[in-house]
């Protein structure tokens with residue numbers, strides 16, 4: 001028998017969003033947990049150079065945070081985003097709501113603040129021990145031993161079992177799959193990203209609509225901004241790494257100003273520190289990964305970006321990482337005496353859906369960089385929204401199912417395709433009727 005408590009304490013590698021949430025979930029079930037995090041404690045000093053990096057929290061993440069009893073602490077840290085404000089090149093704006101009412105919104109949250117809150121609550125639990133500055137280096141699978149680098153010293157641990165929650169470049173995954181029959185696929189986007197900050201007004205308040213996600217779609221590149229509680233916004237520019245008008249060609253102050261004059265002249269007056277911020281903020285890369293299996297025996301299992309990193313364009317990476325934690329806990333509940341069966345059931349319940357999410361996230365890249373401005377895209381959105389209002393239980397736009405429900409991602413896509421067929425059938429039938437009526441009227445005349 002191998003239940004979640006058998007054999008002693010559990011090691012979670014990575015104290016990021018998924019790792020800290022799962023530590024809390026396991027501790028609430030009476031499991032002793034050691035969290036090993038590569039970085040220093042983010043609650044001490046300023047992380048990320050004091051910059052705020054925010055994420056959109058939606059239904060799946062909210063559900064997982066509710067399950068561990070933290071949602072009431074998290075919500076006051078967030079800013080509601082009721083929809084997207086699209087900024088056209090001529091400076092005009094247009095609002096696209098995220099759903100049909102105030103229940104269907106996203107919540108912008110500072111990733112570091114959320115991580116600190118999760119770590120605080122995990123640490124308060126007597127079952128949890130946090131070990132910062134511990135970087136996983138090696139796994140000895142035969143001895144079932146983890147080896148960490150702790151400020152230059154080797155530290156070893158022999159936990160009862162292990163969770164790899166160490167993000168997109170997971171060392172736990174690499175070590176687990178070394179020498180095994182495992183699949184791993186990784187794709188880099190040819191675009192990177194840079195985060196800039198749009199300051200609040202001097203007396204407080206926001207320079208642009210606060211309670212919305214803002215998008216500046218320019219086909220060649222685009223900006224997205226998330227609001228902060230103090231009225232500032234975190235802007236993220238997505239731009240090709242190489243080629244004309246790319247990160248490679250935008251290095252000097254003049255090149256930065258030229259890029260903004262060409263694509264985002266309306267942002268220049270709002271960003272007085274543009275050049276300094278450009279130089280001092282790093283350029284990030286974006287990857288999608290798919291892998292299998294997600295576990296080995298009854299000893300190690302992966303969650304979050306460690307097993308499925310996705311491009312950030314559907315705003316679901318953290319949400320799906322949190323949903324993994326719920327799914328793993330549900331699998332333990334369904335297989336209370338068989339950890340290996342729980343790991344397999346967890347992967348079966350999740351992997352097809354996170355693979356779908358990866359595809360949806362790629363498709364949303366096209367949507368954000370250009371489609372949000374297209375006439376047909378907007379017309380389609382309006383039809384979807386109207387049908388959703390008319391038939392709120394039966395007609396659900398894809399975005400609604402992904403962001404505002406916990407329906408598995410693959411089921412949501414399937415349902416959206418069925419709806420698409422119905423709509424196409426209805427439009428074709430309508431076209432036939434109109435043409436038929438035209439012919440009939442023509443004959444009469």
Ligand code: FAD
Nearest residue numbers: 014016017018038056136166167304305312315317318319
């Ligand atoms: P991480 O948060 O990456 O945590 C992994 C942790 O493991 C880190 O703390 C790391 O230091 C630690 N670690 C790494 N290696 C080791 C090691 N060898 N030993 C010990 N510790 C280690 N998601 C959303 O839901 N909504 C959004 O709006 C959104 N926007 C995004 C925008 C951008 C630009 C990006 C890049 C991502 C965005 N995401 C968003 C995705 C989200 O950030 C990730 O999906 C989420 O952070 C995954 O959580 P995780 O715990 O699996 O990994």
